Ligand SMILES: [Fe+2]
């Protein structure tokens with residue numbers, strides 16, 4: 001794979017994570033437990049959508065085949081999506097969503113924090129903007145993990161179940177492969193080695209869970225495959241909804 | 255108002271001089287009740303209004319439009335927050351007002367009981383529904399109740415932004431393919447009369463108008479505002495290249511206004527009383543979100559109480 005196509009692939013991984021999670025969070029709008037959370041969910045979804053647009057636009061530019069953000073979002077099939085499985089799982093109840101938000105925002109925070117010094121200036125700039133947004137996402141998720149973990153018996157039980165639901169998808173976030181190895185090698189790396197993020201992620205998430213009186217589930221068999229386009233059945237449905245209108249009017253401007 | 259003559263005189267002195275009544279001022283009990291009812295209905299409309307537009311977030315036809323729509327629906331949630339907070343200055347809680355909504359004791363704008371069937375409906379709502387809302391609400395920025403007036407200043411700014419975005423979304427459709435243009439026309443055909451009905455019944459049948467005028471809550475009659483909306487909107491339809499579904503709509507030089515056909519007020523009353531296409535769906539959705547979220551709100555309250563207790567023990 002040329003360095004150019006590696007960079008496209010890398011930008012798609014980051015961009016698809018953000019796009020698919022934005023789509024999931026959008027499902028909460030007008031459905032949240034309280035009005036403040038409708039606002040917060042929309043806010044996080046908007047930030048992620050903004051990141052996705054910047055990353056997909058960049059992927060298209062580097063690719064040089066004339067594909068813009070919409071061509072990449074609306075005209076790829078699920079086998080061509082590169083997001084981690086974590087973000088495509090259905091939102092479940094508020095505890096599942098909260099568990100996922102903590103896991104993902106803590107991961108994204110460590111990632112963007114380091115990607116700010118990428119040798120690729122566009123990725124560095126995108127990360128520099130995103131890290132501030134993600135800091136808020138992580139904080140928001142943290143507050144809710146504490147409230148739910150240390151709230152009522154029911155919320156504690158649900159929060160534990162939420163962690164059980166998302167935990168199988170944690171390991172994949174930190175998987176290194178040939179692509180990340182190639183892009184994160186050398187003295188001026190473009191990408192961040194995902195494996196490097198595991199320890200700081202663990203330290204943050206572990207501390208939050210401990211304060212909330214929760215424990216990370218152990219002995220959970222890991223699920224992976226998203227980075228290779230091997231998704232769960234959920235992604236096809238998510239994309240069917242996301243893409244249907246755009247695809248029904250090929251070539252139209254909106 | 256505990257009803258001394260001096261208090262009443264002081265209240266009317268403020269209202270008559272176009273001043274603002276603030277939460278701690280004495281006010282007639284009927285004034286307070288009217289305001290609570292109106293602000294609550296307004297807040298409820300903001301949050302129920304998130305549903306018909308939220309219906310298209312997942313399917314928005316471009317990422318840019320998805321972002322604009324998400325931001326708009328987020329604004330509407332924010333409007334709900336300001337308005338419930340403004341109502342709370344009169345001593346009613348948001349929880350209580352939501353309870354009244356959920357048990358059909360308070361209403362929301364009838365317009366949100368119509369379905370959003372195509373993407374063009376999102377544009378039509380921005381253009382027409384937010385447009386009608388602005389026409390109704392700009393005078394409320396001078397309402398005699400201070401917290402309500404101030405909330406409306408902020409809300410109106412955002413609503414006019416929504417209105418322009420809706421217009422622009424429709425303009426893109428009418429300049430697009432034949433199918434897109436047909437979609438836009440169909441949306442206008444369905445949303446025009448319900449939007450006119452947003453101004454309420456004709457003044458001669460309106461029950462609360464006179465008293466609200468006297469109190470400086472309402473500044474203009476329903477008919478005048480409806481006319482203002484038509485006068486503003488008809489030329490915009492021309493720019494869009496769309497036809498307003500009213501064969502009698504035409505400029506009247508003598509009056510200096512457009513003549514137009516009134517909406518079907520029987521339909522308005524049917525929809526207000528529960529018999530619109532989506533009344534049941536909107537309320538079921540709202541109540542389900544509230545019910546399913548109860549354990550979350552309880553957890554947040556329990557956690558806050560525990561923290562307060564710990565802080566107290568530590569002090
Ligand atoms: Fe609004």
Ligand SMILES: [Fe+2]
Nearest residue numbers: 384412413416
């Ligand atoms: Fe609006």
